[in-house]
Amino acid sequence: MNGFMDPGSRRLDGDFYTRRFEQGGAEGTMILNMGPQHPATHGVLRIIFELDGEYIVRAEPVLGYLHRMHEKMGQSQTWYQFMPNMGRVDYLHALAWNWAWAGAVESLAWIEVPRRAEFIRVITCELNRISSHLLWWGAFLLDLGAFTPIMYAFDDRERILDILQRPTGSRLTYSFFRFGGVAADLDDITCDMIREFIPHLRSRLPMYRDLATDNMILRHRLEGVGHISKTMCRRYGATGPILRGAGVSYDVRRAEPYSVYPELDFSIPTDDKCDAMARYNVRMAEIEQSLEIIEQALEMLPEGDFLAKNAPKPRWKAPKGEVYFAVEGARGKIGVYVVSHGGPNPYRVKLRAPGFSNLSLFAEVTRGTLLADAVAILGSLDMVIPEIDR
Amino acid sequence: MTPRTLNALFEDMQLHRLERCCLENTGLMFSCYLSSEDLRAAAKVLLEQEFHLEDISMLEVLEGCLVVYHFDHFEQPGRIALRVIVDYETAAIPTISDIYPGASWHERECRDFFGVVFTGHENMSPLLLSEEDAALHPLQKEVRCLQSLVEIAQPGEVLSQCKNFSLFASFSTIAEVEEIVPDQSQAHAMANKKSRGEQ
Numbered sequence: 001m002n003g004f005m006d007p008g009s010r011r012l013d014g015d016f017y018t019r020r021f022e023q024g025g026a027e028g029t030m031i032l033n034m035g036p037q038h039p040a041t042h043g044v045l046r047i048i049f050e051l052d053g054e055y056i057v058r059a060e061p062v063l064g065y066l067h068r069m070h071e072k073m074g075q076s077q078t079w080y081q082f083m084p085n086m087g088r089v090d091y092l093h094a095l096a097w098n099w100a101w102a103g104a105v106e107s108l109a110w111i112e113v114p115r116r117a118e119f120i121r122v123i124t125c126e127l128n129r130i131s132s133h134l135l136w137w138g139a140f141l142l143d144l145g146a147f148t149p150i151m152y153a154f155d156d157r158e159r160i161l162d163i164l165q166r167p168t169g170s171r172l173t174y175s176f177f178r179f180g181g182v183a184a185d186l187d188d189i190t191c192d193m194i195r196e197f198i199p200h201l202r203s204r205l206p207m208y209r210d211l212a213t214d215n216m217i218l219r220h221r222l223e224g225v226g227h228i229s230k231t232m233c234r235r236y237g238a239t240g241p242i243l244r245g246a247g248v249s250y251d252v253r254r255a256e257p258y259s260v261y262p263e264l265d266f267s268i269p270t271d272d273k274c275d276a277m278a279r280y281n282v283r284m285a286e287i288e289q290s291l292e293i294i295e296q297a298l299e300m301l302p303e304g305d306f307l308a309k310n311a312p313k314p315r316w317k318a319p320k321g322e323v324y325f326a327v328e329g330a331r332g333k334i335g336v337y338v339v340s341h342g343g344p345n346p347y348r349v350k351l352r353a354p355g356f357s358n359l360s361l362f363a364e365v366t367r368g369t370l371l372a373d374a375v376a377i378l379g380s381l382d383m384v385i386p387e388i389d390r
Numbered sequence: 391m392t393p394r395t396l397n398a399l400f401e402d403m404q405l406h407r408l409e410r411c412c413l414e415n416t417g418l419m420f421s422c423y424l425s426s427e428d429l430r431a432a433a434k435v436l437l438e439q440e441f442h443l444e445d446i447s448m449l450e451v452l453e454g455c456l457v458v459y460h461f462d463h464f465e466q467p468g469r470i471a472l473r474v475i476v477d478y479e480t481a482a483i484p485t486i487s488d489i490y491p492g493a494s495w496h497e498r499e500c501r502d503f504f505g506v507v508f509t510g511h512e513n514m515s516p517l518l519l520s521e522e523d524a525a526l527h528p529l530q531k532e533v534r535c536l537q538s539l540v541e542i543a544q545p546g547e548v549l550s551q552c553k554n555f556s557l558f559a560s561f562s563t564i565a566e567v568e569e570i571v572p573d574q575s576q577a578h579a580m581a582n583k584k585s586r587g588e589q
Contacts, residue, residue, distance in 0.1 A: 016521040063495075064518040071503070072528050107415055234442045234464065236492035248464050255467040256417075321544040324417035324460060324469060326444075335460070337447050341537045350447035352460075357445075360495045389518060 017062045021048045029057055032371075036065045042139060043385030047362075047378075054370050059363045067389040074349030079105060079179070080314045082349070087173035089351060090387035092132040095125045096329035098177035103258060104325035104336040105179050109318050111311070116304040117181035118260045122297045123194065124164060124176065126290040130201070131160040132330035133283050133290075140280075140379040141212055144221050149212050156204060159197055166190045180311030186301070194298060198291050205288065213284060222277040226365055226377035229274050236364075237357040240332025241286065242381060245279035247272030252328035263300070266293050276380035283382070317344050331355050331382055355381075355388040391468050393549045396420060399435050403428035409546035416544060419468040426474050426483050429459075433472075433486040433493075436461050441470070443486075446496035448504045450531045451539040455506055457483055475539075476506060485511040503529040 014022070014033075022031055035046035044065035050058040070089055074082045086101045087094035099121060106113060113121075134157045138150030161171045167184045168176040176183050212218055228238070230246045243250055251268045253261040269285030271278035322339040332354025339348040358381050366374045393410060403424060411418040424432060444460040459472040476483050485508040487494035497508040498517035505527040507514065516524045 017515075020515060064516070064520060067518045069528055075529070104417075107417065110415070230464075234440060235437070235490055237443045237445075237490070238492075243464070250464045255464075320542050322416060322542065324471075326417065333444070335444055337445070337458070337460070339449055339542055341542045347537060347542060348447075348449050350445065352445040356495060357492055360492050364491065 017046075017060070018048060021050070021058075021060055024058070025050050026052075026057065028052070036062075042379075042383055045359075045383065045385050045388075047374075049371065049374070051371060054372075056366050056369055056371060056374060059366045059374070061359060061362055063389055065389065066386045068386075070351060070390045071349050074351075075346055078314070078344050079316060079318055079346065080312070082346070083177065084173070084175040087170075087175045088386065089353070089390060090329065090331070090334075090355075090384050091172055092135055092384050093128055093330040094172070094174040095121075095128040095176060096327055096334055098174060099125055099259075100325060100327045100329075100334045100336045102177040102179055103327060104323050104338045105318055107325055108321050108323040108338060108340060109179070109312070111180045112308055113181055113259075114305040114308055115260070115302050116185075117306050117308075119297050119301045120167070120182050120186050120306055121177065122260060122264070123186065123294050123301075124167065124174075124182075126293045126297070127160050127164055127194070128174070129330045130287050130290050131157045131164075133287050134160075136283065136330075136382045137208070137212075140382070141218070143375055143379040144218065146212065146215075146218070149208075152204070152208070152211070156201055159200070163190060163193045163197060166193070178307055178311060179316075181305065181307030183307075185306040191298060191301070194294060198295055201287070201291060205284075208284070213280070219277065221373075221376055222275065222280060222380070223273075224275050225373045226276045226369070226380055227274050228279075228361065228365055232361055232364065236361040238332070238361055240329070240354050240358065240382075241279050241282045242332065242358055244268065244270045244282045246274045252326050252333050256326055258325075258327060260297075260300075264293050264296050266296075276376050279380045279382075315344070317342060318346070326352075329354055331384065331387070332358060351390055353387045353390055355383050355385075356390075359383055359388055391419065391463075391466060391470075393420070396422075396470075397550070399439060400424075400432060403431050404552060405550060406552045408549045408551075410549055411546035412544070416546070417469060418471050418546075421471045421473060421546060423473045423475070426476060429472065429474055430484050430486055430489065433459070433489045436470070436472075437489055440464070443490045443492050443496070444469070446493060446500055448500050448506065448529075449539075450504065450529075450536060451542070452536045453539050454478060455481065455504065456539060457500070457506070459486075481505060482507045482509050484509050487511050503527060505530060 030051045032049045032051055036044040046062040048060045049056055070085050073085055086097040089097050134153045138153030141149040165171050167186055167190055168174045228242055228246055230248050233243045233246050247270050249268045249270050266289045269282050271281045318340040320340055320342045324337045326333050326335045334354055335352030337350035338346050341347040366377055405422055405424055407423040409421040411421050413419060441461040441463050444462050447458050449456040454475040454477050457474045461470045474483060485497055487497055495517055497511055500506055501514055502516050502519045
């Protein structure tokens with residue numbers, strides 16, 4: 001942290017954003033830079049605070065440290081070549097982004113996906129969602145000063161990575177989906193590994209609850225902190241566990257059903273307390289729901305192709321048109337808006353990252369809170385910076 | 391949401407064109423073209439009706455810069471796209487960031503990538519690009535790469551259309567345009583782009 005200023009003599013130093021931010025400051029306040037290299041910002045996010053004592057008067061996130069211009073890459077590569085980029089947009093829930101891109105192109109070109117492929121997509125995507133939530137759980141508690149949970153979380157997450165490694169061939173930045181299916185089949189060994197994993201994680205969840213969720217210190221840090229109401233979510237377009245933590249039962253898997261989700265029986269966990277604890281509870285309940293989905297999908301997994309027979313070849317061109325396709329990621333609604341002019345590469349690609357809208361409410365929700373609570377709020381938003389900066 | 395309720399909501403403003411889209415193929419329920427003067431009023435109506443803003447994106451076409459606002463509803467899902475075409479010459483559109491605070495970052499992102507200014511926005515400083523690259527606008531297309539909107543858009547079922555609305559013409563020239571052949575609009579876009587380049 002740097003940027004301490006003597007309140008008496010306002011020196012305008014620092015970079016463009018600090019100077020700009022300082023100009024609106026009140027008398028007797030302190031400007032504090034948190035990040036870009038700060039452990040509680042998960043990646044390279046920078047936030048400039050104006051502090052009155054320990055209370056936050058104003059906050060402004062500064063983005064762009066991980067900006068890679070994925071949209072431009074999408075517009076200058078072929079339809080197929082853009083798929084690996086999707087695993088790099090949000091590396092924690094890479095398969096949801098895979099799905100968003102594949103689904104957008106499939107609905108643009110009316111490509112049929114075999115039923116087996118749909119179930120493989122559901123199983124792998126939900127496993128990936130659990131691994132994302134587990135990493136969030138560990139890292140969030142680490143932010144709050146609890147070191148042990150991340151060790152347990154990584155132990156379980158490691159098993160998911162081992163499972164997903166078999167069909168996808170990678171451990172983090174998956175590029176597994178294809179237009180019209182997936183790249184590889186789920187073999188019997190993988191299915192058995194998943195069948196073993198489900199009861200294992202179920203048996204671990206009560207331990208997680210005893211270890212962290214019911215912990216008095218954690219509850220004092222999270223209860224009543226960072227009140228994000230339904231109205232605020234609507235004004236900022238916040239989705240995912242933040243919105244469900246405000247008591248709204250909104251999930252793209254139910255609201256705009258895609259794939260075979262309508263056939264699966266699962267509930268949408270909500271909590272109407274609107275605080276950081278509510279968002280925590282929603283994510284923990286989502287892990288259980290994802291396990292339910294995987295169990296059912298494994299049971300229903302039909303025989304057949306994992307890739308459509310007439311699936312597009314690498315030099316394939318999409319027909320003219322435009323499409324907006326949304327899926328539910330671990331952090332909220334992922335949207336891909338694609339416009340095609342019938343050429344070898346997309347005419348326009350727009351990626352809607354859920355974290356982008358979720359983080360934009362940070363300035364409003366932290367106004368008047370303690371700096372230490374701001375860290376708890378930031379963690380409860382579950383950000384992945386590469387996704388926000390794209 | 392039915393077309394009638396949508397028309398009733400927007401009765402105070404003039405919709406240039408209202409389309410019902412194929413949900414499976416486009417992900418949209420309704421697509422609505424309007425002028426930039428009516429944009430803020432339309433955003434206010436949608437906020438009152440409890441819609442949330444998903445994103446703001448831009449599309450550079452021969453007819454001008456198309457700004458697309460995607461809205462959706464938590465309780466009654468159904469995506470509505472508001473579309474406004476701005477001239478390359480003016481390249482300015484009123485902000486809705488005071489109505490939807492979430493629009494603020496989306497608008498700053500659009501300014502970074504396309505150079506379109508959102509008038510009335512309290513902070514138009516670069517968001518994703520660094521301040522040295524504020525004039526870079528990486529997603530701007532060269533004129534020879536521009537396509538016509540009519541060519542690429544999938545027109546849905548047109549529910550209503552303003553008499554003098556022509557997709558081929560930019561809004562500033564609606565009054566005098568009866569029919570525009572694509573060649574002329576290309577020349578128009580070329581002139582627009584050129585003048586923008588000189589600035």
